[in-house]
Amino acid sequence: MYVLGTVVASLVCFLLLKWTKKRRFCLDTKRLHGKTVLITGGHCGIGKETAIGLAVRGARVIIACRDAGKAEEAVREIRRASCSMNVQHMELDLANLQSIRDFSEALLKREKRLDVLINNAGMPCVLDWTDDGFSMCFGFNHLGHFLLTNLLLGRLKESAPSRVISLTSSMYKYQKLDFQDLNYNIVPFFTYCRSKLANIYFTQELARMMEGKGVTAYSVHPGFVHSNWTSHFSTVFRMILWLVMVLFSVPCEAAAQTVIHCAVADEVLQHNGKFFFDCQPAKLHPFAEDEGAAKKLWEASERMVNLT
Ligand SMILES: NC(=O)c1ccc[n+]([C@@H]2O[C@H](COP(=O)([O-])OP(=O)(O)OC[C@H]3O[C@@H](n4cnc5c(N)ncnc54)[C@H](OP(=O)(O)O)[C@@H]3O)[C@@H](O)[C@H]2O)c1
Numbered sequence: 520m521y522v523l524g525t526v527v528a529s530l531v532c533f534l535l536l537k538w539t540k541k542r543r544f545c546l547d548t549k550r551l552h553g554k555t556v557l558i559t560g561g562h563c564g565i566g567k568e569t570a571i572g573l574a575v576r577g578a579r580v581i582i583a584c585r586d587a588g589k590a591e592e593a594v595r596e597i598r599r600a601s602c603s604m605n606v607q608h609m610e611l612d613l614a615n616l617q618s619i620r621d622f623s624e625a626l627l628k629r630e631k632r633l634d635v636l637i638n639n640a641g642m643p644c645v646l647d648w649t650d651d652g653f654s655m656c657f658g659f660n661h662l663g664h665f666l667l668t669n670l671l672l673g674r675l676k677e678s679a680p681s682r683v684i685s686l687t688s689s690m691y692k693y694q695k696l697d698f699q700d701l702n703y704n705i706v707p708f709f710t711y712c713r714s715k716l717a718n719i720y721f722t723q724e725l726a727r728m729m730e731g732k733g734v735t736a737y738s739v740h741p742g743f744v745h746s747n748w749t750s751h752f753s754t755v756f757r758m759i760l761w762l763v764m765v766l767f768s769v770p771c772e773a774a775a776q777t778v779i780h781c782a783v784a785d786e787v788l789q790h791n792g793k794f795f796f797d798c799q800p801a802k803l804h805p806f807a808e809d810e811g812a813a814k815k816l817w818e819a820s821e822r823m824v825n826l827t
Contacts, residue, residue, distance in 0.1 A: 542742065542773045543798040545780040551578035555632045555678075556782065557671075559583045559613060559664065560640025562593035564746030565686065568775035569637060573782060574601035581630070583611035583622065583640075613640055613663030614649040616824055623670035633674040635782045638664035638685040638718070643748045644707035653823070654704035660714035665721055666824040672734070679733025680788075683725060684781045687738045687794070691716040692804050696812060701819060719794060719803065720813035721820075726792025727810075735791040737781040740801070741774035743767055 551573060561570045561582030574580045574597055582597070584590035590608035597606045609626065612618040626633075641660050649658035668683055675681040694712035697703060704710055722738040729736065745768040749760045780798040781787050793800045794807075806812075820826075 542769055543776060543780075544773070545572070545776045545783065545798055547780065547784045549576065549783045549785075551576045551634075551783065553632075554634040555579045555581065555630055556635040556637065557581045557583060557626070557633060558637040558639050559611065559667070561597075561637075562586070562589045562608070564748070565741050565744060565771050565774045565778065566637070566639040567593055567597065568771040569639065569778045569782075570597045570606065571600045572775055572779040573635070574598070574603040574606050576783065577603070577605075578635070579605045579607075581607045581609055581626075583609050585610065585612040585618075611667075612650075613667070614642075614655065614659045616649075616651050616663075616666060619663060619666050620670065623667060626671065627674055630674070632678045633671055634678050634681045636668060636671060636675060636681075636683045637778060637782065638668065638683065639778070640664075641686055641748075642711075643751055644711040645751050646704055646707050646710065648704070654702050654710055656707075656710040656714040657701060657703070657717065660711075661717035661721065662820060662824055664718070665820045666826065668721075668725065669826055672729075675734050676729075676732055681734050682782060683722070683734065683736040684778055685718045685722050685736070685738050686778070687718040687722075687740055688712075688715040689740045689796070691719055691807055695806060696720075696816060698812075698815060698819065701816075701823070716807060717816060719807050720809075720816045722794075723792045723808070723810070724813040724817045727813075730791070735788060737787060737790070737792070738794045739777045739781055740794065740796045741777060742769050742796070744769055744771055744774040746771050746774075 556573050556578045558566050560566045562584045570580050594606050594608050611622040647655035690712045694709050719738045722736045726736040745764045749757045777795050777798050790800045794803050
């Protein structure tokens, strides 16, 4: 009885703390007229809220999605919510390297500027393979965005000062990269953690390489968020997750604030390459700041996507 009482009391205290502690909102109201922002997977979840937040500030927003129907509907919603007609969509499948190359070519032909690239789309813990034979989490979450960013880097440099923001997760800390087996695809949760650590290394190396070239990079942990990510799981697991989310998650609008902050605020410029949470730089485990590992991952990724 005593143990049960303690557990219930602890849970109540935890929930009270969670519900009373407010997440920071991005209060920077800088206008983004004339700026172009590209958001991968911006038709739902955190990406859609980010799109609204940036369109409200006057940016031209392009969401890159694999399903044209869902994207069209999202464009209508984002336009309505932001009172801006300057919102477009383009087709992109990040689990297919050819689709990324075709998309980049089309975007470069169409858009003369690219001021902010937001690598938002992500696959949660699933055991699947991309069209090119990479494990879904590593191949899509990391390699897809790695190739996309590299193909668009020239335009980002021409539009300098520009920014690259990559969505990662605090789950990075539960795994290290195995350079003998980057394509690891055994325990779903671990594949996700590794891909999110790769997002952090990628951001750090990109920031180092672009030093003095006008392109800065940031990685963002959005928190535990009530979005669409559970749609990849079975109905029973989804129901359990739904309950956990109702109790512990934050809404997408709150989660998007740190991404928006990194896209607009001047104060982030002094934290190039850093990891952000709740609209401020956050500490990483020392192994996630390993320069050697970041460089090694960059070189391995170049080989894997045939980037010369
Ligand atoms: N939610 C959380 O608690 C949480 C926590 C930490 C980090 N994050 C990270 O935050 C980011 C956004 O997550 P979210 O919660 O907003 O997830 P979400 O609601 O599931 O949205 C994911 C987006 O990625 C798109 N996507 C999936 N496969 C794709 C592909 N092959 N090509 C292009 N786009 C594809 C989805 O489009 P479709 O509808 O077509 O699949 C969707 O637009 C992810 O990188 C995630 O890892 C989320």
